[in-house]
Amino acid sequence: MISINRATTEDYKIIVEIGNVSVEEAHRASSPAKDLNEFIKKNYNDEVIKSELSDERNIYTIIKVDEEPAGFSKIIFNSEHSNIQQKNVTKLDRIYLLSKFFDLKLGYELLKFNIDLSKKNNQSGIWLFTWTGNNRAINFYLKTGFAIIGSHNYQVSANYSNPNHQMFLNIL
Numbered sequence: 001m002i003s004i005n006r007a008t009t010e011d012y013k014i015i016v017e018i019g020n021v022s023v024e025e026a027h028r029a030s031s032p033a034k035d036l037n038e039f040i041k042k043n044y045n046d047e048v049i050k051s052e053l054s055d056e057r058n059i060y061t062i063i064k065v066d067e068e069p070a071g072f073s074k075i076i077f078n079s080e081h082s083n084i085q086q087k088n089v090t091k092l093d094r095i096y097l098l099s100k101f102f103d104l105k106l107g108y109e110l111l112k113f114n115i116d117l118s119k120k121n122n123q124s125g126i127w128l129f130t131w132t133g134n135n136r137a138i139n140f141y142l143k144t145g146f147a148i149i150g151s152h153n154y155q156v157s158a159n160y161s162n163p164n165h166q167m168f169l170n171i172l
């Protein structure tokens with residue numbers, strides 16, 4: 001049984017725990033360990049995630065399988081970007097599943113939930129950044145209809161950045 005629900009402030013531990021494991025696994029090859037660890041420590045601790053969850057603009061969603069948390073996503077409506085002409089576009093800021101839940105179409109279900117929610121909120125498209133070496137994620141996005149529309153240097157730590165694709169999905 002799959003459930004997909006918006007996270008509340010009480011769900012912070014789930015996001016911190018999955019974030020610490022999944023972000024490290026997905027980006028291990030993208031950055032020196034020191035810089036990636038700094039990134040994870042800074043962005044996935046109890047205080048930061050509690051504060052993110054208490055900001056209405058951050059829409060975190062948790063997907064569970066038989067009550068067990070499998071992953072989460074974060075979107076922000078109306079996140080315009082200079083490279084995108086369309087107005088009212090959503091940024092898919094984070095989407096992470098635990099690896100034991102890969103390839104079960106849970107990523108697709110979670111993405112679909114976010115697309116439907118974005119449509120209901122008068123959004124015209126969804127965009128994201130993804131590290132250029134993340135083949136699993138890039139294939140997933142291409143399969144679900146995203147196109148590569150640009151590139152971006154993602155700042156991982158004070159001293160390290162890596163190349164990202166910018167991708168876009170029209171949902172009009």
Ligand SMILES: CC(C)(COP(=O)(O)OP(=O)(O)OC[C@H]1O[C@@H](n2cnc3c(N)ncnc32)[C@H](O)[C@@H]1OP(=O)(O)O)[C@@H](O)C(=O)NCCC(=O)NCCS
Nearest residue numbers: 026096097102103104105106107108130135136137139140
């Ligand atoms: C990216 C992610 C959300 C996709 O979710 P998922 O549930 O694994 O994907 P789905 O089962 O819905 O879709 C699988 C699709 O992913 C792609 N894929 C799966 N494994 C792959 C691999 N080893 N290499 C390349 N592409 C792969 C394929 O396109 C596949 O489609 P197909 O099975 O129809 O051929 C999930 O794998 C994940 O959380 N990855 C780690 C975190 C991450 O990288 N997040 C994105 C940061 S930008």
